[in-house]
Amino acid sequence: MxxxxxxxxxxxxxxxxxxxxxxxxxxxxxxxxxxxxxxxxxxxxxxxxxxxxxxxxxxxxxxxxxxxxxxxxxxxxxxxxxxxxxxxxxxxxxxxxxxxxxxxxxxxxxxxxxxxxxxxxxxxxxxxxxxxxxxxxxGKSPMEIRRTLGFPDPTPEEQAEMNAHMLEYGWAYE
Amino acid sequence: MMTAENTSNKVVVTPSSSALAPSAVVLPDEILTAVFLLLPVKSILRFRAVCRSWAALLSSAEFCNLHMTAQTEESTTPPKLLFVSPTANFDATAVYSCSLSSSSSSSSARHGDATDHLLFTLPYARGNSVNVAPAPCHGLTLLHDATRWAHYVCNPATRAVTRLPRRDALYSAAGIGFDAAARKHKAVLLSQHTWYESLFITCEVYTLVDDDGGYHHQPWRPVAGGVPAAFRNLAHAAIFPASCTRSPPLFADDLRRCDPDSSALEIWKLIDYSSSEWSLNYRIDCSGPVAARDLLRPKAVTVIGSVGNSKSSERSPILIATSKHKVFAYDPIYESLEVVHTAMEIQGSHQIQPSNVRFSFFIESLVPVYKAKEEIDLSSPLAEATKEILLRLPAKSVVQNCRRVSKQWRRLISSDSFADAFFLHKNLGRRPKIMLVVWGSGPREFGFTPLHDWLQEGPDQGSWLDTKVVCSKPCHGLNLVSTEKRDYLYNPSLGLGRSYTMQGMIRHRTSKSSGSVQPDDHPFAVGGRNVGLGFNLSKQGHVIAEFFYDEKNYRSREYKLTLFLRGCYSQQQECFSSTPLPVNDMPPAYLEGTLYWMSDPRLGQSDSRAIVSFNIGAKAFGVIPCPSSIST
Missing domain, CATH: 3.30.710.10 (Potassium Channel Kv1.1; Chain A)
Structure with a gap:
């Protein structure tokens, strides 16, 4: 047209x-x-x-x-x-x-x-x-995020930091 | 191709779900930030643990600011309310959050759909006197414990809370502000002091900073130039309600007009701060029975914010909170009013009496709450070790000597946690100490000698009591020593005390001169009265309760009885002349905020025994029947 x-x-x-x-x-x-x-x-x-x-x-x-x-x-x-x-x-x-x-x-x-x-x-x-x-x-946990995004496994030091964080902010993980 | 760009500030991402995908994808910070800005605070706090680069990004001041702006503008999340409530027996204060469904679907909220979550508890904020500022300032909310003169700053979204450095001022009012230039939160304290009968108003500022090295020696700094003379009356007007009615300082103003016949609530808005121009924005009709009951009767009513986003704020519903712990949404378009939340749904709220408005609005934000140096120091390993040593010393030497050792020790000893730990350490699993009341030395009327010492060292004749003295059972660390002339409140382990003259005592003296009252017929009665020591849990203070008979006739069973109450640390005195039953001469027992007396079956209409209770906080009498075996 x-x-x-x-x-x-x-x-x-x-x-x-x-x-x-x-x-x-x-x-x-x-x-x-x-x-x-x-x-x-x-x-x-x-x-x-x-x-x-x-x-x-x-x-x-x-x-x-x-x-x-x-x-x-x-x-x-x-x-x-x-x-x-x-x-x-x-x-x-x-x-x-x-x-x-x-x-x-x-x-x-x-x-x-x-x-x-x-x-x-x-x-x-x-x-x-x-x-x-x-x-x-x-809703994912830090470990799930790492896995989803293909991060390498955390070093023992990083793992300790993650655990400490989880203790401090337990409510945020519920 | 993009892996080549991998630098330290980028995150390498390997999609795990597909083998076909390229081995790694880089997400630049901009994209990550865009994603993170959409997340709620709870997820972000958790994601700070994913890796260090995420932690750095998610903790940066820049990100926190962006996030707050995004949350404020988007307003996809329903507004949240914060509610302050004492826990059981008033031994701490709990802070809850409750999310409201937006007003369009508030029919569900009305049916208790709002869910309450415990955010945190303030373990040392006892009693029923914690107030909250109705609105946050740049993400932070100020809480005030009127009993302990303590101020707390919290971010309800991150559940971070800190106690501001102590500033003991009986007459004071505080607020929190945000210094936009310095990008710091500042707490401002107005306080009033009297010095040789002249009145001084001071204004001090505490800055919440990450590292307050420079502020360490003087956390509260006086403002330059002091308070200008022109503002003194205004400052006084702000301090007075805050101190005397324990209402939140500087914020809440009652909306209701003074006219008692008025049946409307008016909301005025200050349009221009400099010219004090006001406009009447809303007029809420309260002529209906429900509105009249809920909005006109409570002691205080205040606007705490509006639902909905900022763009349509003129037309979005307004939240109004009352001192009966209810929150209403007023819809200006439909002129309708509905309950969106009532605190009575919260656990533990059974004991909340109507008081001040305990609600605050809050937004999701990551604004950090910087702990005060004082608070950090108190939890340091050195402080913990010092505490363990000091706990093992007698109270007298801790208070008299150790306090003077250093500023740090004094701070440690006067902290709330130390007082608690000390009490636990000294009393847990131990038998109570038995002490004898003796004449005191020096300025003290009475002294206390451990029974053990007294038996070993032999009696010091000079200190023996030679008049009738009645000592009460311990109540929250103190004992009341009563004589015919005065009552003395003592801390036996420190030997410190103060004296009181009670109303019944005065009446007893005058009636004695006219010779109408019989002498004491009970070993635990002195001065013709029944005196007891109690503790007001909601106000956290000792109270002397004194029953006095103006008239007592066992033959006609007629009597005239009055209960006098007196706060030990306030001038407040009250009397109650309508008691449910006459009481006998046995001093009362105290348990959890309530005093219990035995009734006197020889007086009044009933001849069976019962227990008369008096709840000090609620000021309410009660009668508990005795088991049938002893009731008659």
Whole structure:
């Protein structure tokens, strides 16, 4: 369909940009969705990423990038509304449901996602994954945390410190 | 690829759940911080034990500040209340937290859904006189024990608590503030002293710091320039209620109007501090029976905060606490009032009488509570060793000589924990000492000689008593020695005492001159009265209780009896003329805050024996029937 020439700038065929993952997979997405990333926003505003160039993202692999873009595409319309003052409760509930579903993923994917959200500076995704990790570790004991995060076993000295801490703050372990 | 970036301040993370994952992922501090900011205080305290780098991050002042800001703004956690309550027999004070469901779902809170958790106990805050400031200041809450003039600072979220260095001032009021420039908490103490009949107001500041090396010799420092003359009257007005009514200083103001016919509670807000401009923000209608009972009758009512986040504070429900230990949420939009918490659900609260408002609002924060040097010193190994030695000395030499050895020793000996340990050490598993009351030497009216010494050394004729003296049983370390003319309160192991003139004694003297009262007919009665020594657990002070008959007629069984009460360390005197039964001449027995007398079956309507009890704290009489074998 023909894009009408108009001045309001909010319609017409959406501008597309290309992102290239670390393993050289090319992703074509709407500029609005990619612009959720503070890092990409400036490049896109400068006109980058269009046509055949593509924006290389050497820190993000294709599996992670596709996941990130899934989030961006879903959240782009709400973000375009500027924090959604006119979004309906249904829309918000739908986004919330999507978010909950979205982070219900394998731990390793979650870590890659944290790093990607951080590198690309996608504010919403950063707080979403942070919240997920916080919920995951909230009730764990220090030893469980060490195991979950793959820390080496504590030295006898560290173990003594951990025990002393547990004695002092027993209530926090209940 | 990211492992290459692994530096000392980064944490290497190996996802354990997947073999497909890269061997290690680095979580930079920014991400870790973002995650930690979402965690409750309890998790963070625990995670300080995970590893040293986490401990450093989670203990840093920067993180603590960020965390408090995040918790205040997010307000996803429901507001929490702190409640102060004496434990059983008033032998300590417990601090509980209770979380409230937010007002939208407060129907569940009304049904006691709020859960109470014991945060900590203050073992030496005895009695029923610990007050709490209704709102925290930058994460820290001030508690005040009016009986011992002790101030405590706590962070209810981390359960850290410290006692501020002692500053014994009878007339004083304290508050806690946050010095935003120095980023330090400071306690401010206003106190009033009289010196040759002129009144002095002093203001001292104690700074809570990590290492108070510089403050060691003078923890409370007077403010530069003293209290300006213009503020003296105001300072006096702040100190007076704090000292005399034992209400929290400087904070709570009664919301209710003085007009007794008024049936509304008004909440005014000081809009501009400099111009003293006030606005009436809310007017709560109390014409309904429930509101009238719960908000107009209690002795004190105060606003402790508002539920909900700061953005919509104008419209969020307001929490109001009363001295009947209830908390209400007032919803300004629907103009509705509901009970969100009542302290009567808390364990051990059976004995709480309506007093001051004991609730405070609090937020989750990691603000550290720095222990005072004095407190740290008292728990040092040297202090512990010294204590073990001093415990083995007689009370007299500890008080008279050891106290003068050094500042450290004096501090140790006058600490609450030492007094407790001393009492336990001297009395645990030992038989009570038997001492004889003899005439005292020097300024002391009476002296105490251990029976053993007296038997061995032979009687010193000069010290023998030659008048009738009645000595009470020991009550919380003291004995009462009564003569016809005066009562003397003594600590027999120190030989220290003071004297009192009781009302009944005066009446006895006047009636004797008119010759209407018979002489004592009981070996334990002196001066025509029945005197006993008790202890007010809620106020933590000795009390002399004296029964006196103005009239006693065994033939007509008519009598007129009065009980006089006198606090030993206060001027307070009371009398009760409506006793449930007449008592005989046997002095009372004291047990856990209550005095027990035997009734006199020869007087009054009943001729069977019973026990008359008097709860000193509650000022309530009771009658306990005797077993049938001895009741008649």
């Amino acid at each position: 023909a894009a009408p020439e108009s001045g309001d700038g909010n319609n017409g065929a959406a501008r597309m940009v290309t992102l290239i993952s670390s393993d050289n997979t090319r992703f074509e997405v709407e500029a609005a969705a990619a612009s959720l990333s503070q890092t990409l926003q400036l490049t896109i505003l400068d006109g980058g990423g269009g046509g055949g160039d593509g924006i290389p993202l050497p820190n993000v692999d294709s599996a992670t990038l596709s996941k990130v873009l899934e989030y961006c595409i879903k959240h782009a319309p709400a973000a375009a509304n500027g924090g959604a003052p006119n979004a309906t409760a249904v829309d918000r509930a739908e986004l919330e449901r999507f978010d909950n579903e979205f982070v219900n993923i394998d731990q390793s994917v979650l870590y890659s996602l944290i790093m990607a959200a951080h590198n690309l500076e996608i504010e919403g995704l950063q707080s979403l994954v942070a919240k997920k990790v916080a919920d995951m570790i909230k």
